[in-house]
Amino acid sequence: MTSPATGAARYLDALDRRLASAAEIVLGTEGSPVDGPPGTTAAQLLPLLVAAARLDEAGDDVRWLVLVAVFARYPTSDEFVAFRRSLELDAPESVEADLLATAMRNPARHADGPMVIVRSVVVEVNYSARHDHHTGIQRVVRETVPRWADHHEVTITAWGDDNAALRTLAPRERARVLSFGQDTPLLESETDYVHTVVVPWHTRVLLPDVPVGAASDVLATLARWSGSTVGLVGYDLIPITSADLRPWGEANGTAGLLHVVKHADRVACISRSASAEFRGFVEALPAQGLVGPHVDEVQLPAISSPMPGSGLARPASVRPVVLCTGTREPHKNHRAVVHAAERLWREGVDFELRLVGGFGWSDDPLGDATARLRAEGRPLVELGRVSEQVLWDELRAADAVAFVSLHEGYGLPIAEALSVGTPVLTTAYGSQAEVAADGGCVLVDPRDDDQVTEGLRRLVTDGDLRERLKDEARNRPERTWDDYAADLWDFLTGAEPPKGEH
Known part of the structure; x- marks a missing residue:
């Protein structure tokens, strides 16, 4: 176990080195501690750094750097303003003492480490x-x-x-x-x-x-x-x-x-x-x-897939397969897709719905609905969080992807699906509509259950529509991660x- 004396020596040695690094920039001196016991360099350099920070021509950047060097962390706005005012009003030795006292009252977790x-x-x-x-x-x-x-x-x-x-x-x-x-x-x-x-x-x-x-x-x-x-x-x-x-x-x-x-x-x-x-x-x-x-x-x-197919694709389905992607939480709106699927299943429309995505902050009321549908024997598969390879295999194997989020900054699952030629059911406004604008998508109002149901119906029953959307997806303008x-x-x-x- 480290003794208090050893810990204090290590802290002072680290303070020496931080102040020497700051002095190299602020004062133009060599950035190495001077000979002597731990704290010797700090005793020599701290008054010089405070004096430099007090000069009218000194910039706030210098004052910020001095605070970082003493604290072994970045200052808060209150600490910075207080330091600037103290430089104007207080005696130099008082400023130095206050800096060291603040550093000791609120020490950084790694104040004895390098900077x-x-x-x-x-x-x-x-x-x-x-x-x-x-x-x-x-x-x-x-x-x-x-x-x-x-x-x-x-x-x-x-x-x-x-x-x-x-x-x-x-x-x-x-x-x-x-x-x-x-x-x-x-x-x-x-x-x-x-x-x-x-x-x-x-x-x-x-x-x-x-x-x-x-x-x-x-x-x-x-x-x-x-x-x-x-x-x-x-x-x-x-x-x-x-x-x-x-x-x-x-x-x-x-x-x-x-x-x-x-x-x-x-x-x-x-x-x-x-x-x-x-x-x-x-x-x-x-x-x-x-x-x-x-x-x-x-x-x-408009992403080109970073991962090729594994060659271990799941067995082909006799029915169309819709993949619903995204973290399970309310704004992703999975519940609307599951509701639309249940309506179609009750009509006798035959297709499989596969959910891919880990749990977010809440999957209510989605979890109860999916448990009930699976108990009824509906063709609903919950894959949860999957590996990158499985995700891309699923995107390629699906006949369509459903992503009808209520609000997105972009809508990455849409671009991912389209990059491998899979059509997408998505939202008719905001960033999702922006991503869909170059083709390959069916657009719906995600808050309108009838529109979501009808869009899903079209994708699972109209093979010609799916082929047309696949062609549109394959011909979208290419923009890569290198470009971005x-x-x-x-x-x-x-x-x-x-x-x-x-």
């Missing part, structure tokens, strides 16, 4: 690095970030467990992002991983992953005062604009995202519908004296947008 200041583009992939979940946003991250890493200098990061600073990834986390689904040997032992705080310096911080609500304040502070800019992918604002379809309290996390958006540099939205939502928010910011980010559409690709990754990078890291559009 690295980077000028390369910083990419945050927290959720995809930590989880094996692989739908929607995670697909975008795992298709996009590896392509960026192949062509650009990037530092790929996640949030620390206290959500107070970005850090380097452990080997297993890197594999989840850069080589997901591959049997990639982990050449570096997980036990060798060292948590290293990543400090962006006059660069861009890109957020393509699920927003981390608990980090929103320190991230907004970074966007406002650190000298680095923040750009993000705008997927949707469903937890706010369709809060009635989402779990109670989820809107709070999205509100945290909007706190970051206020001070971001640009937002790359995945569809025109998503752009409309984010632009609506940005247009309200002048009432707060803010300009807000440049918002534009960088549409997701390149366009997204150019938008998020390119030249400043024209004045008046930011």
Whole structure:
């Protein structure tokens, strides 16, 4: 067990090294601690860094960096404003004492570890690095970030467990992002991983992953005062604009995202519908004296399948097969598809319905309905969460896909199905209609049970219609993940947008 004295020495040694790194940038000194016991370098450099931060010509970026170096984490907005005011009003030694006291009262979880200041583009992939979940946003991250890493200098990061600073990834986390689904040997032992705080310096911080609500304040502070800019992918604002379809309290996390958006540099939205939502928010910011980010559409690709068929397709069915995809939760509207299927089965229409997708926050009332129908012997198959290979095999084998969500930022399952030539029943508005516009789909009002039933009827009874839609799907304009990754990078890291559009 580490003794208190040893722990204190390790903490002071880490503080020495962080202040030396900051001094190299702020003061132009060598970035190595001076000889002496732990704390010697900090005792020499902290007064010099505080003095530099007090200068009229010092920028807020310098003040932000000094706080990070002392705290071993990013400052909150309250901490930053308090520090700036203290520099104006308090004696230098009082400022130094307050900084150290704050660091000790609210220590970062890894305050005894290393810190690295980077000028390369910083990419945050927290959720995809930590989880094996692989739908929607995670697909975008795992298709996009590896392509960026192949062509650009990037530092790929996640949030620390206290959500107070970005850090380097452990080997297993890197594999989840850069080589997901591959049997990639982990050449570096997980036990060798060292948590290293990543400090962006006059660069861009890109957020393509699920927003981390608990980090929103320190991230907004970074966007406002650190000298680095923040750009993000705008997927949707469903937890706010369709809060009635989402779990109670989820809107709070999205509100945290909007706190970051206020001070971001640009937002790359995945569809025109998503752009409309984010632009609506940005247009309200002048009432707060803010300009807000440049918002534009960088549409997701009409996907070419990343995975060929396994050759182990399920046995051919004598009846048409409809695949209903997506996480089982209310806004995906699976219940409307199951209801339409039951109506058709009662009429004697013969087809099989297969449900693919894991459980979301609630599958009520879907679960009761599917259990009842299966007990009645209806041709309903529930596959649950499946592997990438099984998903693509199912998409290819199906005669049609049903995806009639009530609200989507894009509608990735539609593009996936169409990319392998499978017709889709989908929603006649919003981003789903955008994806369907180039052909291969039957469009319905997802809130109208009669329309959903009639659309499903057409797809399972009209073979000529299915063949025509398959031809349309095969002839859709091709836009690949390579195209998307390149366009997204150019938008998020390119030249400043024209004045008046930011």
